[in-house]
Amino acid sequence: xxxxxxxxxxxxxxxxxxxxxxxxxxxxxxxxxxxxxxxxxxxxxxxxxxxxxxxxxxxxxxxxxxxxxxxxxxxxxxxxxxxxxxxxxxxxxxxxxxxxxxxxxxxxxxxxxxxxxxxxxxxxxxxxxxxxxxxxxxxxxxxxxxxxxxxxxxxxxxxxxxxxxxxxxxxxxxxxxxxxxxxxxxxxxxxxxxxxxxxxxxxxxxxxxxxxxxxxxxxxxxxxxxxxxxxxxxxxxxxxxxxxxxxxxxxxxxxxxxxxxxxxxxxxxxxxxxxxxxxxxxxxxxxxxxxxxxxxxxxxxxxxxxxxxxxxxxxxxxxxxxxxxxxxxxxxxxxxxxxxxx
Amino acid sequence: xxxxxxxxxxxxxxxxxxxxxxxxxxxxxxxxxxxxxxxxxxxxxxxxxxxxxxxxxxxxxxxxxxxxxxxxxxxxxxxxxxxxxxxxxxxxxxxxxxxxxxxxxxxxxxxxxxxxxxxxxxxxxxxxxxxxxxxxxxxxxxxxxxxxxxxxxxxxxxxxxxxxxxxxxxxxxxxxxxxxxxxxxxxxxxxxxxxxxxxxxxxxxxxxxxxxxxxxxxxxxxxxxxxxxxxxxxxxxxxxxxxxxxxxxxxxxxxxxxxxxxxxxxxxxxxxxxxxxxxxxxxxxxxxxxxxxxxxxxxxxxxxxxxxxxxxxxxxxxxxxxxxxxxxxxxxxxxxxxxxxxxxxxxxxxxxxxxxxxxxxxxxxxxxxxxxxxxxxxxxxxxxxxxxxxxxxxx
Numbered sequence: 001x002x003x004x005x006x007x008x009x010x011x012x013x014x015x016x017x018x019x020x021x022x023x024x025x026x027x028x029x030x031x032x033x034x035x036x037x038x039x040x041x042x043x044x045x046x047x048x049x050x051x052x053x054x055x056x057x058x059x060x061x062x063x064x065x066x067x068x069x070x071x072x073x074x075x076x077x078x079x080x081x082x083x084x085x086x087x088x089x090x091x092x093x094x095x096x097x098x099x100x101x102x103x104x105x106x107x108x109x110x111x112x113x114x115x116x117x118x119x120x121x122x123x124x125x126x127x128x129x130x131x132x133x134x135x136x137x138x139x140x141x142x143x144x145x146x147x148x149x150x151x152x153x154x155x156x157x158x159x160x161x162x163x164x165x166x167x168x169x170x171x172x173x174x175x176x177x178x179x180x181x182x183x184x185x186x187x188x189x190x191x192x193x194x195x196x197x198x199x200x201x202x203x204x205x206x207x208x209x210x211x212x213x214x215x216x217x218x219x220x221x222x223x224x225x226x227x228x229x230x231x232x233x234x235x236x237x238x239x240x241x242x243x244x245x246x247x248x249x250x251x252x253x254x255x256x257x258x259x260x261x262x263x264x265x266x267x268x269x270x271x272x273x274x275x276x277x278x279x280x281x282x283x284x285x286x287x288x289x290x291x292x293x294x295x296x297x298x299x300x301x302x303x304x305x306x307x308x309x310x311x312x313x314x315x316x317x318x319x320x321x322x323x324x325x326x327x328x329x330x331x332x333x334x335x336x337x338x339x340x341x342x
Numbered sequence: 343x344x345x346x347x348x349x350x351x352x353x354x355x356x357x358x359x360x361x362x363x364x365x366x367x368x369x370x371x372x373x374x375x376x377x378x379x380x381x382x383x384x385x386x387x388x389x390x391x392x393x394x395x396x397x398x399x400x401x402x403x404x405x406x407x408x409x410x411x412x413x414x415x416x417x418x419x420x421x422x423x424x425x426x427x428x429x430x431x432x433x434x435x436x437x438x439x440x441x442x443x444x445x446x447x448x449x450x451x452x453x454x455x456x457x458x459x460x461x462x463x464x465x466x467x468x469x470x471x472x473x474x475x476x477x478x479x480x481x482x483x484x485x486x487x488x489x490x491x492x493x494x495x496x497x498x499x500x501x502x503x504x505x506x507x508x509x510x511x512x513x514x515x516x517x518x519x520x521x522x523x524x525x526x527x528x529x530x531x532x533x534x535x536x537x538x539x540x541x542x543x544x545x546x547x548x549x550x551x552x553x554x555x556x557x558x559x560x561x562x563x564x565x566x567x568x569x570x571x572x573x574x575x576x577x578x579x580x581x582x583x584x585x586x587x588x589x590x591x592x593x594x595x596x597x598x599x600x601x602x603x604x605x606x607x608x609x610x611x612x613x614x615x616x617x618x619x620x621x622x623x624x625x626x627x628x629x630x631x632x633x634x635x636x637x638x639x640x641x642x643x644x645x646x647x648x649x650x651x652x653x654x655x656x657x658x659x660x661x662x663x664x665x666x667x668x669x670x671x672x673x674x675x676x677x678x679x680x681x682x683x684x685x686x687x688x689x690x691x692x693x694x695x696x697x698x699x700x701x702x703x704x705x706x707x708x709x710x711x712x713x714x715x716x717x718x719x720x721x722x723x724x725x726x727x728x729x730x731x732x733x734x735x736x737x
Contacts, residue, residue, distance in 0.1 A: 166650060192383075196539075198650040204619055210639055255621065 004193040006186045007050050009161040010126075013168035014051065014088060016197045018058050021086060024172060026054060027064035027077060028090025028126075035065035047092055048128070048187055074100040074125065078108045078177075081123035086172060093135075094127040094143045094181065108177040109152030120175040124168070130183040130221055130271060131319050137307035140315075142272035144219070145281070147179045148248040154178040154202055155249045159223035161191040163246060166200030173199060183221040203250035207259065211239030214329050215259040217282050218244060218269035222320060226269050229325035238333055248278055256282060257290050264295035265332045269325055274302040296335035299328040370449030372459045373422040379439040380411060381517035387411045388436040389443060392429055399425050400446060403727040407443070413640045416518070419727040424448040427456055441467060480513060482539060485559045491539030492532040492563070496524030501569055501592045503733065505531040506556060508574025508600070509665075510614050510658060512538025512648065515573065518726035523733050530568070532559055534576070536661060542653025547664035549575070549601065549673060553582035560590060569593040571733055573722060574697065575600045575665065578675055585678040593685045593736045597722050597729065598694055602701035604670040610696050611666050615658045620646060632693040632718040680706045685736050689729055691717030 004012065018024045032055035033044025041060075045052025055063040066073035070091060077089035091097060097104065104125065111119040131140040148155045154176055158164040164182070171178035208223060209216075209230040218226035223244040230240040241259045245252050260266050266286050270279035279300040286298060301320045309315050377387050390408040400406055406420040428445040431437055442463045445456055480493040493513050503523060507515045513531035520529050533540040535555050536547070545551045556579055560568065569592050572580030577599025584591040600606075613626035620642045627642055628634040649655055665672055679686060686709045690699040696719040702711050712732060717724040 162647070194539075194647065194651060197652045198647070199652075200650060201618060206643075207620055207639070255619070258621065 006161045006189045009165040009193045013165040017172045023086045025062045026088040070100040075103040081121045086122045088124040091127040093139045094129045123177040124171045126180045128184045129181045131308045132185040136310040140308035156247045157181045157220040170199040202247045205252035205255040206244045209242040211241045214240045214265040215263045216242045216267045222269040229322045260290045261293045266298045267328045269301045296332040301328045370451045373446045375444040377441045386438045488541035496528045500527035502528040504568040506572040506576030522730045536657030542657045544657045547660035549578045553579045571595045573597040595687045597689045601673045601675040607696045608669045629695045630719045691721035694719045
C-alpha cells in the first residue's frame, strides 16, 4: 500500500492487467506518441500522461497510437473485442463520442443481446469528462447519463485513486463493454492504493460518510465535494450519509433506498446537466420506491442546463461545489420547520 | 532537576521507565498524556470524551478518555498513574499524534509548574513536528520465494517478540500492542500468507503449513528464538511452532487461540468471506467485539479492501475449509500444551462470540489463564493495556 495519484492508479491497473493477460491491448490518440516519426517513442504517454511507460514495456503491437478519427479506431476496438482481444480504447474527451455513437450504442452494446448471449464484447472505453479545466464547452461535458441510458453498456465513475484502479481492473476483466469515465480534475488526487491487483465489483456503492439526517448521493468528482460538505455540516450538528455509487450502470439502488429509508431526506449531486441526468434518475428512483420515507422534497444539485462556459469565472460558478451542496442539505433540513413555525 | 519535566509518551512507558519512576517516587512528577499512535497510518485523533474530571485520581490502565480515529474508536487507558490536573484538549477536538492531551501529576505540584510544563510542551511540540519521515513502516521481504510483509519495531536486545494475527486480519491488528511493548526489545509482526500485503498463496491452508512459513520467516529475518504472541488462528500457529520447534520459542502468549475446542462461530467465518458490502459486513465484524461501537466505517472498508485483492477470497476460503470446515474446528492442539517447557499464557475475552471463552478451561496447571470481562474476540484491541502487561510480564 502506498500513496498514488489517480493517474498512477489508472496506469498501474492497465499495466498489471496487460502483464496478467496478453489479450489486453490499449489504443488511442497519442497514448504513446511519436508513432511513424523518427522522434521519441512514448513522447506523450497520453494527452495527460496517463499511459506513459506502457509502450516501452509492451511494444507497439499492444500499445497502439491511432489516427485522429474516433469513428474508425473505436470501431476497430469494438471489432477486436468481438473477435477475442480485450481492448482498452482511449476516447480522449467524451465530448468526441458523438462521432462514434454507432460503434458504441448500436454495435458494442448490442452484440450480446442480438447474438443470443453467445457473443461477448470485453471492451473498455476510457474517456475524460468534466468541467474545471478551462477547456470550454466541447471538452468539458459530463456525458455519462447518455451512456447509462443504453442497455448493454456498463458505466464506471471512479471518485478517487483507490476506485480508479479497482474499477478499471474490473472493467478490463468484464465481458461487457464498459465506459470508464476519468475526471480530468482528479488526475493529481492522491490516495492509498494497494500495489497488488484488486477489482471493485460493479453495482456496489461505497458509503463514505454515515449520518442520520440527510442522504447525499454523489457521482464521480462530486463525491469528494459531498464528503467535504458533510464534514462541514457535521460541525453544525447535521450528519449526512454520503453514497458514492461508483457505477451508474449497474446502479446500486439497494444502498440508495436503504440509506434514504434511514435518513428520510435526499440530496443528489451530479455534475451533468439536470435533465435526464443521474440526479433526475436517482430522484425518480427514490420518489417511486421510498416516497413514504421522505420527510422533505428531494433536492438536486447539478450544473445548469447550459453549455460549460469558457469564462473561468462563469465556469467556477457553473460547477456544483461544496457551498451548493451544503445549502441544499440545509434546505431539506429546513423543510417542515418553517411550516411548523408558521 | 529535569526529572519531573520528563515527557513520557505511553509507548515509552515500559519496565525501564517504571523503575526510574519508582526510584524517585517521593518526588513530585508531572506527566504528559499525549495522543497515541494507533497503527502506522494514524496521523491525528479526536478526543471524543474525557472519562474523568480534573482533580480525579487515575490508575495505570484506567480508562481516561475515548479517542476516535478514522480507523477505530477506542477507550484510551491511562499510561500513567496520578491525579489528572489539566485537560489541555477539549472533547470533540482533533489533534496530531503526540500532541498534549492532558497533564497528570504525582505528589504536590503547584499550578504554576503545570502551566510552565504545558507551555514548554507546546513550544517544543510545535518545533518537533514533521520529523516522522523516518518512522518505521511495514515492508515486504522474500520468504521461500513468496512475499511476506512485516513490521519490526523496537531496539535490539532481550528476547524478541513475534506477533501472529488471526484469520482475515493483518499486522495492523496489533496497533494497540506492538509499539507499546517494543520499548526494550525488537517486536516483529507479520502478515500471514494469504493476508494483508503478503502473497496470497496458502497451499493447503493448514495450521501446519502456515506454521512452516512462520518458521521460514524467522529464519529469513534472523529470529533464533522469540516470545510468540498469537491471536485466534495465529494462536494455533504459535502453538504449532512451539511444539514442532521448541528451541525457537521462549514463551507463548495465546489470545483466544484457535484449536482449543471444536466450537466456532461459522456464521462469522462465512459472513467474513462472503459479504462484499460494507453494510452487510459491519454486523459480521461487530461479532468480534464486546462493544460494537468500536467498529468504524474505515475498519469495515479496510476488510473489504483486503478481500478485493486478487487471490484473497480464495486464500480465506482455503484456510477456512482446512481449519473450520463443516461447522467446527478440525484440529485440537490443546494436548500439546502439557509438553511445552516454556511459559504459556492464555488470554480470553469473556464475551468472545467467535471462539467461546470456555475453551480456556481445563488447561494444564502450568498454563496461566487470564479471562477478561468486557472483551470479545479481539481482546488485544479491546483491553490492550491488560494484555500488553501480560506480554511484558512473560518476556
